[in-house]
Amino acid sequence: MVMDILAKLAFCFYVAVVACGGILAVAAKNLVRALLGLILTLFGVAGMYLLMAAPLVALMQILIYVGAVSVLIFIAIMLVRTGPEGDESKPRSFRDMLYAVLGLLAPAVILGGALIKRPVASSPTPIEVTAADLGKGLLGPYTLAFELISVVLLVAMAGAVLIAFERRGGR
């Protein structure tokens, strides 16, 4: 019983973290603050993975997203050098606001309404999967996906170098 209440409290805490981080990531005028909001959201989602008994995914979330992707985004922010008076703080037209609010409402109303109208039965406790099971899955039935993702990563890295490489003498 106590564990149940604790789980609910932890879930509410993570929802608050995700919501605050999301709002900060979208609305902050300074891009570095937006990145901090994104990192907050990533930690909140990692906590939710832990609550769902998926510790490996939570660890990977922190390693890959917080460790690698946010560093990449930070380098991108450093490259564009926008200050607080940069492009993000110019006023928006009414049409932009209308489109943004429509884009916010469309999935919230359609998907959220469908979720609440037709709830799917869920098991009260999450399924426990060990890291060994995941490894067997990667080397067993899902080998092709595993190999393909490594090829995709390699091609993306090579493509990034190719795109950003400055040719001598220009083009």
Added chain:
Amino acid sequence: MSALTLYQLVAVLLLAVGIFGLIWRRTLVGMLICVELLLNGAGLSLVAAAQLTPASAVLGQLGTLLIMGLAAAEATLVLAIVVVVMRRFKTSESEAVSELKG
């Protein structure tokens, strides 16, 4: 409300906030941050559906790991594109990059 519905609602929240930001943001880097929010919502929804229903939990968790790999690849490519756009247009505003022939 069941636990699965609650987790899926959080995923929908991430999706909605991400789409809002994608339209709201002016710079390419701001849009990249919003795309990461979207991908996180997808991962959360996938893990919730795998862990809280009789569906294969291994498949769901591995799918989320693949999404993370794709997100890393996508962030790398966007970083390269930002470098090229900065060099050619001297700004990272998405409105400025509207001509096809450079």
